[in-house]
Amino acid sequence: MTTTISPTGIERRFGDSEILVSRTDKDGYITYCNGLFRDITGYGNKALVGQPHNCMRHPDMPRSIFMRLWDGLEAKEDVFAYVQNLTTNGDHYWTFARISPARDEKGQVVGYEASRRTPNRTVVREIIEPLYKDLCDIEAKFDDADEGLKASxxxxxxxxxDKSTSYRRFVLSL
Structure with missing residues (x-):
């Protein structure tokens, strides 16, 4: 899956009671995804398993959000985030994701499990989309990607x- 997919601007949605699930190894390579996840993304199981989870990353997702996500996971914490992903044809879908470390019988982290629900549409439209646009705009101002990530x-x-809160509390308060 190394082809570049251009966003269509068309959003796919799933039901409020439905949950998209995927699991990855410690490096973020997909080891499992449920049927709804495959249906929404348009990818078959063979196309997804073994691929890096970021293969469906939407270009309007700020790198700084993923940095916070990985920082939380490396601290062995559950992470919550609003995430926009691409489908096989360039459509997109929004989720409210909970990503958790998966542990073996000795308590060692062996991978990650993500469960995603449909997000609050008002929150996405009024808070998340403008915030993510600002963060992406900041990242784009820099020729050096690392400098852009730091600035964002x-x-x-x-x-x-300014809000006297953490990223986790901010996301969960929305």
């Missing part, structure tokens, strides 16, 4: 400081 993350940190 610094901006998000300042917003959270």
């Amino acid at each position: 993350n610094d901006h998000l940190s300042a917003l959270l400081r």
Whole structure:
């Protein structure tokens, strides 16, 4: 799956009682995905398993959000985030995701499990989309991707400081 997919601007939705599930190894390579996940993304099981989960990353997703996600997972915490992904044909779908470390019988992290619900549409439209656009715009101002990521993350940190909250509490409060 190395082809570039261009966004169509068309959103796919799933039901409020439905849950998209995927599991990855510690490096973020997909090891399992449920049928609804495959249906929404348009990928078959063979096309997904073994691929990096970021293969469906939407270009309007700020890198700083994924940095916070991975920082939380590396700290062995559950992480919550609003995520926009691409489908095989360039449509997109929004989710409210909970990503958790998966542990073996000795308590060692062996991978990650993500369960995604349909997000609050008002929150996505009024809060998340403008925030993500600002973060992506900041990232795009820099020729050096690492500098853009740092600037975007610094901006998000300042917003959270102004609200006297953490990223986790902010996301869960929406």
